[in-house]
Amino acid sequence: MSDWSPLHDAAIHGRLLTLRNLINQGWPVNIITADHVSPLHEACLRGHLSCANVLLSHGAQVNGMTIDWRTPLYNACINGSQECVNLLLQYGATLHPESDLASPIHEAAKRGHVKCIESLAAYGADIDYYISHLGTPLYVACKNQQLDCAKKLLQLGASVDQGKGLDSPLHVVARLFSGELVHLLMDFGANAYAKNAEGKRPVELVPLGSPLFESFLEREGPPSLMQLCRLRIRKCFGIRQHHKICGLLIPEDLKHFILHL
Known part of the structure; x- marks a missing residue:
């Protein structure tokens, strides 16, 4: 545990070469501050994909939590970095941490990060969480x-x-x-x-x-018959299956109407 390490400093500023050198010198990638903030937390908070990748490839804990329950995935959703979100998910990041105080998908929704929501949903996040x-x-x-x-x-x-x-x-x-x-x-x-x-x-x-x-x-x-049909079709396809609507043998304008495009 350290108040702040050179590894944290390199991660938060995206200094990839410095980060690699420090790791090669023996600095532990999972060193944490008194608040349990890891270098991976800092890299993801600033959206430094390369730094996050190096840390993870050297064994950084993908689901490490700070004292206020923030995970690297949560920090990536604060930043809006879809690249970091995807990387963390590939390494097994938890979509819904054990504490409700820091939910990645809620944070992405709050901050307007559509791409992060897409990635979270693609990996199985509960969109009605x-x-x-x-x-x-x-x-x-x-x-x-x-x-x-x-x-x-x-x-x-x-x-x-x-x-x-x-x-x-x-x-x-x-x-x-x-x-x-x-x-x-x-x-x-x-x-x-x-x-x-x-x-x-x-x-x-x-x-x-x-x-x-x-x-x-x-x-x-009552809604129009057209609106009722649209809602019924969408309900039949269910959650996260709406891409299949594109395969229907119906006119493109009708597909766009059903998909709200």
């Missing part, structure tokens, strides 16, 4: 107004109505007055009549007479 104090990744993306992440999670098959307790993703975006996210969620079949813990529907969280309020009113009533 629920954490009591955070909710689902979709809820986190909506709460932080990360439109692209919300769309990617929905395209991957995330549950559109599962949020945080009784607060749905549609509730949180209505509260934030985010029109684009409201329309996105409703296109994916969000329940506009769901009530939160206060007994309020999403429409009751927006100002009366506002454009967003009018949008909610326009969506009242």
Whole structure:
């Protein structure tokens, strides 16, 4: 254990040659600070792929945890480095660590890192992974107004109505007055009549007479037959199987409609 080592310094600044020399001199790759921060944590936090690769190839612990439960994978999701995420996953990084205080997929959703979400999902991450104090990744993306992440999670098959307790993703975006996210969620079949813990529907969280309020009113009533068909087809394909829609013998425009492209 060390407060801060030359190995940490080389990793955080991406000094690959220095890192190699230090390892060859006998510096242990799993040396940690008092807070249990390893050189691998620092390399991933800054997105230094080559440094992370060298550390892992010399036996760095891929699932090492800091005292606040952060793993190298979590740090890579903070940075948004898909390359580091992929490398860590190849070395067996845990998708859902034992503590809910530092969830990689929630962090990626919070920060708008779509590519990281794609990689995590490809390796089997639960896109509806629920954490009591955070909710689902979709809820986190909506709460932080990360439109692209919300769309990617929905395209991957995330549950559109599962949020945080009784607060749905549609509730949180209505509260934030985010029109684009409201329309996105409703296109994916969000329940506009769901009530939160206060007994309020999403429409009751927006100002009366506002454009967003009018949008909610326009969506009242049953969905169109075309929308119902789209939602049904997507449901039949299930989570993370939507790429198979591309193989359907239907017109390209219809495929794009089903895929929300």
